[in-house]
Amino acid sequence: MTSMTTRLRDRRLDDAPTRAQAIAFGASGFPTQLMAQTFSAFVVYFYVTHLGVEPTWVAAAMIAHGILNAVLNPVVGALSDRIRTPWGRRIPWIGLGIVPLVVAFALVWMPPELPTVGLITWFLVVVAVYDVAFVVVVLNISALFPEIFRTTDERARGNVPRQIFAILGIVLGTAGAPALYGSIGWPGMAIVLSAVCLVLLVWSFFGGMIERRVPEAASEAMRWSDQLKYTFANRAFVPYVLGSLFIQTSIAVVLAALPFYVRYSLGAAEGEASLLLGAIFVTAIPSIVLWSAIVRRTSPRAALLWSVAVFGIAMLGYMLPSTVLAAALVGVVVGVGVGGLLQLLEVVLAQIIDEDATRTGHRREGAYFGVNGFVVRGSVVLQAVVAAAVLTASGFDASLGDAQPDAVDGGIRVMVAVVPLVFAALAWLCFWLYPIRSRDL
Template structure:
């Protein structure tokens, strides 16, 4: 009976988020620092490889969603893809951080590019299929808000683990062993999540759309596009903050490597209780208004990062960022699921995979903004790499961690005012 109650419980579903976010956050937080600062790969080559990575990420998302929606096995649509991806993700994550010694700069660049492309191919399959389960398993605004809050709470625990343990592991053991440890945690937690997940049989029976028809429906869905474009600018901030924290700690706060974990913890420890605060807020608000409020809070929260000057002020600024980040993590899944339900009400067909994938396509495309921001600010202010940081690396990373995120979030807020959604049918409101 206990196992039956655990099947599709939001608490068990969230183990998938915990599993994926430990290595995913370690990847986003440390791979640029590893290749550029530790291995000395030039910022131009890093930027080119990341651009290819972003384009590939954007292109493969829709295909993964379409294939997932059309899969029909006795094990479900999403779970077979997830099971197959577990060992592949483990291997590709390790290869990103297991660079052989003695490579020339050209060989290092080739390794970097190939590792990024392979890692992203597998990561796309996992994220698309996991995300597609959310609107299928949890129906109704109340349940979704609860499930989203729990899911994002687990996500913050994962980010905290990666943020705090990551610097300790790579400083003490190296980046390769860090990847092995985080990859092993991913595999164990992912299997636990899948053991307690059962797909909706009715969703498998809905009529399938062809590739052209399926994507045409998303292209003509105006609220979907505006929401995701607005969301993508804010999502870019998540990645930018994560990847810039080690640089911010080194050049702005001037703290030793062993204290980077404290700075990262200040952001993510504060998010865990603040997720509950945001759940209390959104229970009393329309989902779109709650999402817009979270964007405003996030924009205001990055301003104090400009004024950081030591570990104490950096931690204080990090706690404030945690409040804005918590709101942004909780609110978008509820709005996105609302959009998917409206599509189902109009078409009679469940297409979570395509919608999740196209959302990912839009979000990942905007990641090019992050890449270009790092390149442009680095060139203008003289930062090239850890071997040649220029005359004022402190200003470089103040701008990248505060000014650029604030501008991106202001754009998100402006776009959010153009998102208007119809109420859900009564059967979906509960």
């Protein structure tokens, strides 16, 4: 154990990461997205349908989960920037958080036999541990990205495996989890997915998560008041974080609207929404490579503007189809834009962090990723407001089944096509105001 901790303490990255290190670092995208997607997609269904907990109690617990997760992001980010150890700033957080994260994820799906109050208490406690560990691990992994990959070229190349792993994690969390709990039960699913996540996180931790030798690591940490002042006064960060909020809202609205779109506009089974999602994600994987090449030849700002434009305009295509196949073809074009967003958003944020370090003398990856994580959580609220407003205005009534008023089809098409375009346009405007126009500082 002493030998291992000594090696972790002494290893530092002095040159560009090797391909093996970049792939190992990128592998972290798979388990983190697998856990996040499985949790968000199935936890309410599990506690309400399988365990019989009252939906209002689960909804209240999920609200508490959302608030805790949002607040943790800036707090953990600021602490990560301030705390110095012989092992670095990020590595101790990640190393200490991996096992609690995986165990807490498994326990979410393995509650003991308890009455309703006991199940809600179990949910709140276990999910609180899961939230803390998830933010600690994922935020610090994100904070390592701008440090490991120092130039736009390195970041464009290094982010490719990470985002591809992330998409694969999303797909498995969406499609693989139901297959597992249907065949081996919920506890079996929890054990299998947790074991996979643990193996990949450990590989990523030892193979790709390496801090650099930076002078800031030995300097006095920035004061709390200065942290806030420099972050929210940053002329590049403010339009970026607002643009991120709008584009994440656009994506959230699309994901929420697709099941309604498939059933009530296309007249198909709700399960066929997976075909539309599949078209988007399958196209996004090669598109990540395409956008990596584009940003290396232009600049982060220019490439991001193009990707937002492609995404927003492609969304209008959902107004026209009358079949699932035609909608899936639209999804292919949407996936090109999604691939750009996945590839470029963190590349742009890394550039903001570089510029901030030049001005302040401090590298504050944790603060920026933390505040960004806090703000974009607002997309969940905006998505819920949009969905409720559109469905109510169009006269949607769940008790009517498939016999909805004619206005519902039009309202849902607006929700899946026009509303995302509006939010994408707002994001494009924010990113257009982004002041850093060079490829590297």
